Amino acid sequence: MKTGSKLKPALALWIALSVAWAPVPVQAATVEDLEKKIAQMEKAHQTEMAELKRQIEELRKGQAALAQAPSEEPPTGAFPGKLEGKRADLPPAFGGIYDKPFLRRFGRNTYLGGYVDLEYKDTEDTGRTFDQHRLIPFIYSDITDNLKFAAEIEFERGGPDNNQSDGEVKVEFATIDYLLAEWANFRGGIVLSPLGKLNLVHDSPLQDLTDRPLVDTNIFPTTLSEAGAGFYGSFYPTATGKIDYELYAVNGFDGGGDIASAIASKINVNKGIRDARGSQKSDNNDNLSYVGRLAFSPWLGAEIGTSLHRGAYSDNGDLHLTVYGVDGMLQKGPWELLGEYGVAEIDRSVEIHRANSALSKTSTSLIPGRLEGYYVQGNYHFMPPAFKRWWPKIFTSDSTFTAVTRWEQVDLSADEVSDVGNRDRLTLGINFRPVEDAVFKFDYQMNSGDQAADDRDAFIASVATYF
Amino acid sequence: MALGWALLTASLLALPGCATLASQPILSSHRLELPVKPEAAWQAIHAVLGKTPLRSVDRAQGVIQTGWVEGWGDRRFGLMGGSWHRRYRLTISLKPLEGGSQVAVASQQEEKAPAGRLALRWRRVPSDGSVETDFLNRLKAQAGSSS
Numbered sequence: 324m325k326t327g328s329k330l331k332p333a334l335a336l337w338i339a340l341s342v343a344w345a346p347v348p349v350q351a352a353t354v355e356d357l358e359k360k361i362a363q364m365e366k367a368h369q370t371e372m373a374e375l376k377r378q379i380e381e382l383r384k385g386q387a388a389l390a391q392a393p394s395e396e397p398p399t400g401a402f403p404g405k406l407e408g409k410r411a412d413l414p415p416a417f418g419g420i421y422d423k424p425f426l427r428r429f430g431r432n433t434y435l436g437g438y439v440d441l442e443y444k445d446t447e448d449t450g451r452t453f454d455q456h457r458l459i460p461f462i463y464s465d466i467t468d469n470l471k472f473a474a475e476i477e478f479e480r481g482g483p484d485n486n487q488s489d490g491e492v493k494v495e496f497a498t499i500d501y502l503l504a505e506w507a508n509f510r511g512g513i514v515l516s517p518l519g520k521l522n523l524v525h526d527s528p529l530q531d532l533t534d535r536p537l538v539d540t541n542i543f544p545t546t547l548s549e550a551g552a553g554f555y556g557s558f559y560p561t562a563t564g565k566i567d568y569e570l571y572a573v574n575g576f577d578g579g580g581d582i583a584s585a586i587a588s589k590i591n592v593n594k595g596i597r598d599a600r601g602s603q604k605s606d607n608n609d610n611l612s613y614v615g616r617l618a619f620s621p622w623l624g625a626e627i628g629t630s631l632h633r634g635a636y637s638d639n640g641d642l643h644l645t646v647y648g649v650d651g652m653l654q655k656g657p658w659e660l661l662g663e664y665g666v667a668e669i670d671r672s673v674e675i676h677r678a679n680s681a682l683s684k685t686s687t688s689l690i691p692g693r694l695e696g697y698y699v700q701g702n703y704h705f706m707p708p709a710f711k712r713w714w715p716k717i718f719t720s721d722s723t724f725t726a727v728t729r730w731e732q733v734d735l736s737a738d739e740v741s742d743v744g745n746r747d748r749l750t751l752g753i754n755f756r757p758v759e760d761a762v763f764k765f766d767y768q769m770n771s772g773d774q775a776a777d778d779r780d781a782f783i784a785s786v787a788t789y790f
Numbered sequence: 791m792a793l794g795w796a797l798l799t800a801s802l803l804a805l806p807g808c809a810t811l812a813s814q815p816i817l818s819s820h821r822l823e824l825p826v827k828p829e830a831a832w833q834a835i836h837a838v839l840g841k842t843p844l845r846s847v848d849r850a851q852g853v854i855q856t857g858w859v860e861g862w863g864d865r866r867f868g869l870m871g872g873s874w875h876r877r878y879r880l881t882i883s884l885k886p887l888e889g890g891s892q893v894a895v896a897s898q899q900e901e902k903a904p905a906g907r908l909a910l911r912w913r914r915v916p917s918d919g920s921v922e923t924d925f926l927n928r929l930k931a932q933a934g935s936s937s
Contacts, residue, residue: 402838402839402840402842402924402925402928403842403859403921434867434872434904434905434909435905436867436903436904436905436906437906438906461905461906461907462905463904463905463906463909473905473906473907473909473910475906475907496907498910500910505858515907515910523907523910523911524907524908526906526907526908555911557911557912559898562855562881562896562898563898565914567911620914623914623915623916789867789906
């Protein structure tokens with residue numbers, strides 16, 4: 324029975340373990356009870372989930388509100404500290420070549436850019452054509468904090484060496500600015516003459532219609548760039564008001580000579596004073612001309628300006644040309660109203676009067692004594708929300724459409740020296756800007772005038788962009 | 791020609807007084823009421839402005855106008871990928887209230903492109919309110935800590 328004695332401790336251990344690990348007796352449950360319990364758990368779970376979702380939503384709303392509302396926490400850092408944009412970063416494509424000192428200077432202080440356009444024109448009874456009108460690179464350099472250089476070089480229609488040699492290259496402006504004070508700064512070089520508002524902001528991507536107004540073609544002969552020097556500045560007379568001025572001495576207009584036949588090639592009832600823009604190399608007489616503009620903006624979104632250009636245009640300096648005008652701009656929400664009115668008064672000698680009287684009243688070589696013109700333009704900016712939903716990659720938050728209407732008239736024979744010289748134009752247009760700096764324009768011009776060439780309607784489409 | 795000239799003249803002459811069409815002045819769009827006396831609020835304003843250049847200070851009228859604060863905006867430009875220049879200045883007005891003070895702040899903001907003809911002049915642009923909000927947040931904290 325030794326075997327039995329050996330088994331006793333093992334049996335005792337088994338019994339002890341069995342007691343220790345035995346499941347706790349539970350009350351028997353029916354299937355209905357279990358189903359009821361599961362349903363209760365599901366309901367509790369759903370309630371908890373709903374509460375969690377509500378709390379997450381509240382947190383989200385709170386975060387959004389925090390982003391917009393003034394913070395309860397004191398801001399860190401010194402005031403002012405909000406202008407956080409960066410000076411021109413070096414484009415990655417240029418890589419490590421900026422290790423060289425002169426290129427680093429180029430990268431830090433000089434900017435390159437420009438704009439380009441392409442026009443398509445279908446003119447009644449004339450035909451259709453593409454016109455690669457302008458390719459304009461520009462350069463801007465901060466020489467020091469107070470000394471700046473700016474230039475634009477215009478390549479028109481492919482340049483002078485294009486296939487038909489009918490393009491051109493010229494410096495549109497090249498100025499040295501020396502900043503003295505807010506109200507007075509020096510500018511010298513080839514300046515963009517402040518004659519009318521449009522001459523100062525005539526870049527194709529800025530304009531909402533393709534063609535410039537008639538008054539800015541024949542009376543304010545844009546682009547008017549002149550060699551000269553002067554001052555510009557700004558005043559802030561009220562909390563919301565601003566006055567800007569520019570005043571320069573320049574070479575002025577060049578009438579091409581002293582006699583009627585020479586002057587008629589530059590100033591006439593067909594093209595106004597457009598061909599009389601002066602040389603940037605030398606003045607044709609011993610009298611400097613003066614050009615200036617004074618603009619007052621009572622508040623952001625409204626501006627009225629007046630400009631004047633006066634000086635001798637004949638070689639002997641006896642005959643003077645005075646161009647003056649007013650311009651205005653008003654913005655409110657998506658609406659814009661703008662316009663310009665311009666007059667040119669031209670001194671004429673006895674010899675010119677005699678030559679005029681010898682010509683037919685329909686001659687385009689008549690030299691007028693007064694030119695007059697204006698335009699009024701209304702713009703409406705819009706973007707249908709459905710477009711953004713329909714094609715969000717194209718119609719983004721930066722995109723906009725603009726509907727444009729412009730009415731304009733010029734009289735290049737306002738002193739009735741001629742029976743030709745009246746031109747009227749109504750332009751209806753719409754343009755699309757995928758971003759602010761690029762625009763696709765579609766215009767329809769309804770033209771009328773004393774000459775057959777001025778009486779043809781036209782459809783114009785164009786694209787322009789800064790780069 | 792006469793009719794067109796008359797229309798243009800009428801529209802231009804109407805500019806300064808055309809309150810229905812024109813944008814409203816941007817002043818007094820951001821305000822804060824402080825539970826401190828005007829003198830304490832005036833000191834808090836100066837403390838917040840710190841080394842900001844001041845254009846004019848009129849204690850009698852309770853108006854401070856800062857000089858321009860220049861820097862670079864968020865708007866990008868052209869080939870070199872640089873930012874537009876941006877600058878602002880604040881007009882801060884302090885008025886006494888019963889048991890406290892009211893501070894109003896507005897900014898004039900201007901920008902110009904880094905190149906091209908748009909680089910030749912500063913042009914005014916609307917404020918997005920961030921500078922004014924930042925100033926008032928700092929003023930609230932400053933007035934709270936010093937009261």
